Structures are given as structure tokens and as C-alpha cells.
Amino acid sequence: MILRYEQIKELIKIGSIEINPFDEELQLQPSSIDLRVSDRFYRYPKELEPELQILDPKNPYLNILERDFISNKGIVIEPQKFLIVETLEYISVPENVAVFLQPKFRLAKMGLSLINAGWLEHGYEGNITLCLQNINDFPIRIFKGMPLVHIFLSKNS
Template sequence: MVLSDRTIFSMLEKGTLKISPMEWDQVQPASVDIRLGNTFSIVEDSPTGIITLDKEIRYKTIESDTYVLLPNQFVLATTMEYFELPNDLTAFVEGRSSLGRMGLFIQNAGWVDPGFKGEITLELYNVNRCAIELKAGRRVGQLVFSRMDAMALKPYNGKYQGQKGATGSKAFLDEEV
């Protein structure tokens, strides 16, 4: 069940859902707007030109209130907000259609597990022929919350728990299958 603005407001007031910093007008009828933070990371060039899943990837990270995303460029960014989800609530990250119509894709894995705490890393990609200027504080997407039918037996406590800033891939930490 997708949560309504009424339920979101109630959870924020009770402290069962935490979002900081947040303005009340970020709450929409069935979502909460997320704003762009000021941390951006790009993958550093590899001597071989190949990224492998079993080795740590190096990133160049900058803090800036403005970032110019070039055509066909990929960058990690972060939300301004820090989230704390209870163990019976999950969320979906969605881009804003007005930005998608400009060629800005928010390629987030799209899922926030119950129990997650941290800023959300966003994967931004510019499919336009023109550069896109990104500014910290700009609303770039929304979180749609859904209540689970029961508390999670194993709430999220993974490698991205508590993350702040544009956090690079930690796929190299995954166990072999």
C-alpha cells in the first residue's frame, strides 16, 4: 500500500519516519520530494579501461553547489536529506518527469530497504545533446513509500547503511555466488 500525505505527515510527527532536513511542502499527495545534495562523484579512469566487479572502483568526489553534467556523462550525486525508515516501510526512488523531459535520467537502483538509514545516492545520466546545470537544493525526484504486510525479519544493515555523500559502488564486497 502506497502511503498518503496524511500518513507521511503522521509518521514524521511521531518520529517513526525521519527525514532531515525537510520542509513540509516537500510532502506531495503520495510521495516526498527529494533534493539534490552538494556531493558528486565520477568514476576515475582505469589503466585497463575496464571496470571489474571484484575490485574496488576509484572515484573522484567533489563538493559543489553547482555541477555541469555534460552530454552522455554519468555522475553519482546524493540527496540533501538523510532518511531513517522503520522496519516495516520501504520506498521507491522516482525521477521528476519535468527533468526527464530535459534528458536527465535518475538511474537509481530505485529501491530503499526497510531499516535503511542514510542519504540516498542517485545515479544521474544526461542523454541530451546539451549540458545540464545541476544545483544543490533543487528537487530532482521523489520517494514513494509503501508499508509492508509485516516487519522485516532482517531489516537493512548492509554496506551502505549510514552513508553520507555520493557513495560509490561497493560491489567488490559482495560474496561470491
């Protein structure tokens, strides 16, 4: 069963669900919670780009991601490029609650694809890592603190 506003609000109030930072007025929707972009993102080191012909899970050297920070001017995702960001919010849900990720529609209609949309395990805890791809022909700018995804919570009886 997908939880509704009052159910989510009650589980947060009693501490069963933790979201930090959390602004109820801005983030709590009728049946979802908006999560925002943190200032952290990950990419393949620029100096490796000319060498990257193939990403191979058996060659960890070529799969090293470097962490960087999104400035106040945001970060531009060029057409057909891939970027990994984290949510600003740390979340923790109990073992009987699963989390479903969906991109915010206003970003999806700009061509920003959330590659790892779907379910997180019951009892998930941590910041959520989001894999983004610009499938548009135009660059897309994202900013730290902007709503990027919303999560729906499903509770087992």
C-alpha cells in the first residue's frame, strides 16, 4: 500500500521514518516526498576521458569516480552525458517500508532521465545516489537544493 500524506507525516512524527534535512511544507506532497540535489556529484576523471574506450567492471582502475561539488551556478549536463549526484536528504525507513523513486516531471520533460528509478530495499538508510542522463539535444543545468526526485513509500502489513 502506498502511504498517503497523513500516514507519512505520522511515521515521521514518531521517528519511524527519518528524513534530514526535511521541510514538511516544501517537501511533503499528497502521496510522496520531494528530495533535492546535494552539492556533491561524481564523474569519471577528465584526464581519463581520452583513454576511456570501454568501462569494464573487471578493471577497477577505469571505474574510479571522482567526487566534486556543485557551485552556486549549478552544473550543466551536456547532451547524451551521464552524471551521478546524491540527494541532500539522508533517509531511513523501517524494515516494513520500501521506497520507490520517480523523477520530477518538470525535469523529465526537459530530457533529464533518472536511470536508476525504481525500488529501494525495505529498511533503506542513507543518502540516495542518483544516476542522471541528459537524453535531450540541449544542455540541462541542475542546481544544489533543487527538487530532483520524489519518493513514494510502500508499507507492508
